[in-house]
Amino acid sequence: MRFSDETLMAYADGELDPQERAAIEEAMRDDPAIANAVANHRALRADVAAAFAGILDEPVPARLQPQVPAPAPVLSLDAARAERTAAKARRTWSWPEWGALAAMLVVGVLAGKALPGGAPAIAGNGGQVVAQGELASALDRQVGGQGNAKVKVGVSFAARDGDYCRTFVMGTSAGLACRAGGQWKIPVLSETAPEAGGGYRQAGSALPAAVLDAVDERIAGKPLDAAGEEAARARGWQAGR
Amino acid sequence: MLADEIAALLPRMRRFARALTFHREDADDVVQIAMERALGRSEQWEPGTRLDSWLFRIIKNAWIDEVRSRTRRAELFAPEEEGEHVGDDTAQAHQQRLAVQKAISLLSEEHRLVVGLVLVDGLPYKEAAEVLEIPIGTLTSRLARARDALQQLLADPTTRTR
Numbered sequence: 529m530r531f532s533d534e535t536l537m538a539y540a541d542g543e544l545d546p547q548e549r550a551a552i553e554e555a556m557r558d559d560p561a562i563a564n565a566v567a568n569h570r571a572l573r574a575d576v577a578a579a580f581a582g583i584l585d586e587p588v589p590a591r592l593q594p595q596v597p598a599p600a601p602v603l604s605l606d607a608a609r610a611e612r613t614a615a616k617a618r619r620t621w622s623w624p625e626w627g628a629l630a631a632m633l634v635v636g637v638l639a640g641k642a643l644p645g646g647a648p649a650i651a652g653n654g655g656q657v658v659a660q661g662e663l664a665s666a667l668d669r670q671v672g673g674q675g676n677a678k679v680k681v682g683v684s685f686a687a688r689d690g691d692y693c694r695t696f697v698m699g700t701s702a703g704l705a706c707r708a709g710g711q712w713k714i715p716v717l718s719e720t721a722p723e724a725g726g727g728y729r730q731a732g733s734a735l736p737a738a739v740l741d742a743v744d745e746r747i748a749g750k751p752l753d754a755a756g757e758e759a760a761r762a763r764g765w766q767a768g769r
Numbered sequence: 770m771l772a773d774e775i776a777a778l779l780p781r782m783r784r785f786a787r788a789l790t791f792h793r794e795d796a797d798d799v800v801q802i803a804m805e806r807a808l809g810r811s812e813q814w815e816p817g818t819r820l821d822s823w824l825f826r827i828i829k830n831a832w833i834d835e836v837r838s839r840t841r842r843a844e845l846f847a848p849e850e851e852g853e854h855v856g857d858d859t860a861q862a863h864q865q866r867l868a869v870q871k872a873i874s875l876l877s878e879e880h881r882l883v884v885g886l887v888l889v890d891g892l893p894y895k896e897a898a899e900v901l902e903i904p905i906g907t908l909t910s911r912l913a914r915a916r917d918a919l920q921q922l923l924a925d926p927t928t929r930t931r
Contacts (some may be wrong), residue, residue, distance in 0.1 A: 541887065543894050572916060572923075576888040578862075579869035583784040592779055592800050594772040594808055656920045 530555055531562065540569035546742060583634040649679075649698060650714060657713035659705050667694055667705050667712045668765070682735065684757050687746040690767040692760050697734055702735050704742045707765040716742040771811050771820075778821055781890060788799045788885030789832050802831040815819070820846055822892070825900045829882060872922035880915035887912055 531552060538544050539552045555600075556563040649663035659667055666679035675681065682695035693706040703717035718736035735743075752760060782803065786796035806827050807814075814823050873884055886897040898908040 537916065538894070538909065541894070568920070569916065571864050572920060573888050575865065575869050575923075576873070576884065576919075577891065579866040579873075580784050580788060580889045582866075583787055584780045586780070588779045588783065588784070592783070592797060592804055594776050594804065678863050720891055 529558075533565065536562065536565045538568050540566050540573065558598040652719070656711075657714040657717065659714060663696065663698055664707075664712055667696065667707075668759070671761055672754045683743070684760065685743070685747045685751040686749065686767075687749040689746075692765045692767065693743070693746055695739055697735070702739050704739050704746075706746070707767070771814070772808060774820055775807055775811075775824065776919070778824055779804075781821065782824055782828060785885050785890055786828055786832070788873060789828075789878075789881055789891040791870055799832050799835070800826060802835055803828040806831060819896060819899075822896045822900050825886065825890070825892070829900060833878075868923060872919055875922055876915060876918055879911060880918055883908065883915050884914045884919065888916075 535544070535548070536552065539549060544552070551623070552562070552566070556566060575590050649659065650659055651660050651662045658664075663679055666676065666681055666740040670679070670681040671684075672675075677745050679696055679698045682697065684692060684694040687706060691706045691708050692728055693704055694712075696702065701717055702719075703714050705712040705714050707713075716739055779800070782800050783796060786799045787793070787880075790796050790799060803824065807824055814820065854861075873881060876884065882901060883897065886892045886900055887894065892900070894905055894908055897912075898905040901908065903911075
């Protein structure tokens, strides 16, 4: 054979320039062995492509889409797998996730929810759940993803109705607070998932699904960057309508 | 927006990852890791260069760094996956696709990477060599060896029936 197998492969893959192509096409006419080798390369390429083509038509799982805020990072497959399994099991016995309506019903329970060694952080007020104490002051003051031992404010964004909203993690609770009427109202409060084994993710990096859903429902555009948070704080989180 | 352009490439990213690790959840975990890295360091992508090559390189590295040692080889062909895609398509074509996927899963990692880039995704040699950060001559000879290995696996009746 006048051509190396690599050259014939490159021909079958469409990698050769016109001159080389012409030389091989001429050789293929004269030598069935060359034609056969090229045909084998093409057949394998077609078979491999066909074996994976269907994946392109599969719906892309939502967890892979670029989203805001990002889901808890997958840092290792074993951990991700353990988390998936744990999440399924947890569903049946974990604390309920409170949506907006349910949150109002549990005000009585939460009114006394206090930070370790601190004053109550959440209070029922005229049928609304609002932040007070250290939670309220953290929501007022924290910017740029800083945080303290008790409260860590996560993403901040302008909601579709113009109000500013911020996610937070406080102890084992996580929620969303939206600024309205000079108060931080809390439409959603949920328990964070317990750390599964080895502490593979940073505290506060994973918000419960109920909180993420609440963010998705409200967010207009993108979350605020550090400068945006500073500017909003300077305005006292007054809606920029 | 770059995130939109990246999102548009997700089907190809998933397909490439599936060539590396056939288990669907593992492959999607690799893609998720790669997405987080890509979006987290999008400033490292140079406009004017191919976004797909950059993303494939991130997938390759994510797979190497995080997951390859954990691939559940024993579960590669779990019944739930074998049952998918059988629809209107003939059983024979389905068997053929499974045999090819299985043969690729039995290749060495190096060979799976070149096969995934050139034969599964259809990248030109030049781009595939850039993804793997190897000279094009190395890519070509590696691809030729990978094809030989794949042909042998496919010709081996135990690959098809195991």
